[in-house]
Amino acid sequence: MDAGSDMMSPEKSGRRGARPPLREAGSISTPSMPPLQEPGSRPRPYMPSLCSTPRNPAVKCYGDRFIPDRSAMDMDMAHYLLTEPRKDRKNAVTPSPGKEAYRKLLAEKLLNNRTRILAFRNRPPEPENSILTELGADVASVQARPAKKRRYIPQSAERTLDAPDLLDDYYLNLLDWGSANVLSIALGNTVYLWDAASGSTSELVTIDEDDGPVTSVSWAPDGQHIAIGLNSSAVQIWDSSSNRLLRTLQGVHESRVGSLSWNKSILTAGGMDGKIVNNDVRIREHAVQTYRGHTQEVCGLKWSGSGRQLASGGNDNLLHIWDVSMASSAQSAGRTQWLHRMEDHSAAVKALAWCPFQSNLLASGGGANDRCIKFWNTHTGACLNSVDTGSQVCALLWNKNDRELLSSHGFTQNQLTLWKYPSMVKMAELNGHTSRVLFMAQSPDGCTVASAAADETLRFWNVFPDAPKSAVKEKTSQSRLFNSYNHLR
Secondary structure (H helix, E strand, C coil), X not given: CCHHHCCCCHXXXXXXXXXXXXXXXXXXXXCCCCCCCXXXXXXXXXXXXXXXXXXXXXXXXXXXXXXXXHHHCCHHHHHHHHHHHHHHHHCXXXXXXXHHHHHHHHHHHHCCCCCCCCCCCCCCXXXXXXXXXXXXXXXXXXXXXXXXXXXXXXCCCCEEEECCCCCCCCCCXXXXXXXXXXXXXXXXXXXXXXXXXXXXXXXXXXXXXXXXXXXXXXXXXXXXXXXXXXXXXXXXXXXXXXXXXXXXXXXXXXXXXXXXXXXXXXXXXXXXXXXXXXXXXXXXXXXXXXXXCXXXXXXEEEECCCCCEEEXXXXXXXXXXXXXXXXXXXXXXXXXXXXXXXXXXXXXXXXXXXXXXXXXXXXXXXXXCCCEEEEEECCCXXXXXXXXXXXCEEEEEECCCCCEEEEEECCCCCCXXXXXXXCCEEXXXXXXXXXXXXXXXXXXXXXXXXXXXXXXXXXXXXXXXXXXXXXXXXXXHHHHHCCCEEEXX
16 A cells, blocks of 8 residues: 555554655655754754755665665555465465465466565566556557458349340259350350450350250350350350351260360260260360269269369269369279269259369259258368258359358249358348349459349349459449440340
8 A cells, every 4th residue: 555545644653753645755754953952951862864865866765774664565465464374374274285386376476476564665666568558558459440341242233134035944054254254145045145344245156946955155264265065965166256166076975965164175064864074175086084973964063273173963962073083093993983972962963163262172052952052071071061041052153352152042032142151141142033043153353243043134243342453443344334234135
């Protein structure tokens, strides 16, 4: 307790010369010298001052060595230290070594090693970088730190295009967005190209009635060549720059080709016959490998970013992971070719999406009787998480710049749902389609998503944020492109 807060008066304390309150710490009052004595009077004995004023002002006076300085003493602490041994003597039980060590550690932290009852000097000043000062600085810095701004997600489509004759078939894949920023969509027997840079629409090809309708489209990695799967089981490869048919792949499937996926120069095709065939478009005998594992139509097909693993989903409710290193050896040995077979879905598996920031993470979506999005470790085949979305999962897309996943759905809301990964908390629901959203495609920069639904409309959504390096440029270009309602044909 500080001397200035001690409320005992000198009379009550019973001590002469008790230091009055409100004095500066360390100062000691100097008693006045006795007055001059008359000649013949008996002199009083001289009592020297406890702290005479030194001749040298640089020399500090700390009082008499045998008289404690109350200003430097903590009365509450002294009382505690005087009474603590008395309490210990009352307790006959000897504390355990662990309790004794805990008591010493607690005393060291709380009492700051203040074990002296009498103090003859004032305590040194507290260091400037004390714990309380550091804690106060930390709290101030946290309070001063601005809160993270919540990202705005538009709830309506930026642009809507009319898409008549779009087939309402869950097992087909009729929409793709190439690396040259050109979007392709199949409407009946015709494939149309929409240039996102200019907003212009052109017709690539119209298939004969005997071969049509078009059942799948997929851009090659160069953004110039496009593969078209047909109802007649053939696959055509076109040059979009010259609108010229380069090649037709035949004799591989026995029925329609509903799914396509490129891996460099390898075009993988999945058909209603359950077969998955790797076609090397550079050679004459293009069918180089065949994967057999599905008993019904293959409706989902996606190569991983590394090109080492292939994911396939079918109407038989199965999900397979195929590894390129196992294909040729397993085929020659007559063994099963798949790396993992997942049987957790209870409906057709069409929606597939490889994670862009974790190479062995795959998201899959099930049909109307399943309604779940599942996440898989493709190295081990383990299911990491499963989320019931409440409706048919038609397509899945990862955000290329952040940990987010977009899903499109069917009955009852026909919405697009944005999820935060891995918590799978809903960030937004985008409504506008009046029928199930069958297909989705992502722009090359990853910012814009195109969705095609059974209501025969094609909608564009600015759901994902711009890339950090080109945020301003991309935002300006997208706002200029998507500002009206047009007809695709």
